[in-house]
Structures are given as structure tokens and as C-alpha cells.
Amino acid sequence: MTTSSQSQNCPVCGVTIANNEVVQFANGSTGTRARLYARVCQYAKKPDCINQDKNLIGEVLKDDGFLEAPQINFDS
Incomplete structure (x- = not known):
């Protein structure tokens, strides 16, 4: 078990x-x-993977993921 003062x-x-x-x-x-x-x-x-425990992960917010890429107009 890992204590809170250690790094993983x-x-x-x-x-x-x-x-x-x-x-x-x-x-x-x-x-x-x-x-x-x-x-x-x-x-x-x-x-x-060491980051699978939902209790440790906490709430995943909208800003935590990657944002959608802007549309690119290739007709210019």
C-alpha cells in the first residue's frame, strides 16, 4: 500500500x-x-495502470479531457 507522501x-x-x-x-x-x-x-x-481506482481519481470534469479541435476549412 502506498502512503500519501510517496510518489508512484x-x-x-x-x-x-x-x-x-x-x-x-x-x-x-x-x-x-x-x-x-x-x-x-x-x-x-x-x-x-496505477490510476484505475475511482475513489482516488475523483470527479472527471469537462476541462480534464482534450477539447474538440476547431473546424478547418480546406476550401480557402
């Missing part, structure tokens, strides 16, 4: 989760377990 490294995606809540992505700012789940874990579905 995910063998699936390589992110680090510090203090059981702060996620350090490979690029960009830090995030939450919910953001990690929304962007990676729900799609990867690997048995070794």
Missing part, C-alpha cells in the same frame, strides 16, 4: 503521481488524477 511511477504511461494526487505529465504543467484518467487511462485500459 506508472509503468504504462510513465507519468509520476506525487503525494497520491499531483500528476507530472511528460510535457506541460502538472495535473490531477482525474485529468490523467480523462486523457490517458480510460483509453489505455492496461492492467498495470
Whole structure:
């Protein structure tokens, strides 16, 4: 069992989760377990993923996932 003062490294995606809540992505700012789940874990579905416990993930907000890409007009 992991205590809240330890960091975990995910063998699936390589992110680090510090203090059981702060996620350090490979690029960009830090995030939450919910953001990690929304962007990676729900799609990867690997048995070794360390971010599958719904109680630890918390509520996934609309802004946690990727935004829709804007429409591109190729007729210009």
C-alpha cells in the first residue's frame, strides 16, 4: 500500500503521481488524477495502470479531457 507522501511511477504511461494526487505529465504543467484518467487511462485500459481506482481519481470534469479541435476549412 502506498502512503500519501510517496510518489508512484506508472509503468504504462510513465507519468509520476506525487503525494497520491499531483500528476507530472511528460510535457506541460502538472495535473490531477482525474485529468490523467480523462486523457490517458480510460483509453489505455492496461492492467498495470496505477490510476484505475475511482475513489482516488475523483470527479472527471469537462476541462480534464482534450477539447474538440476547431473546424478547418480546406476550401480557402
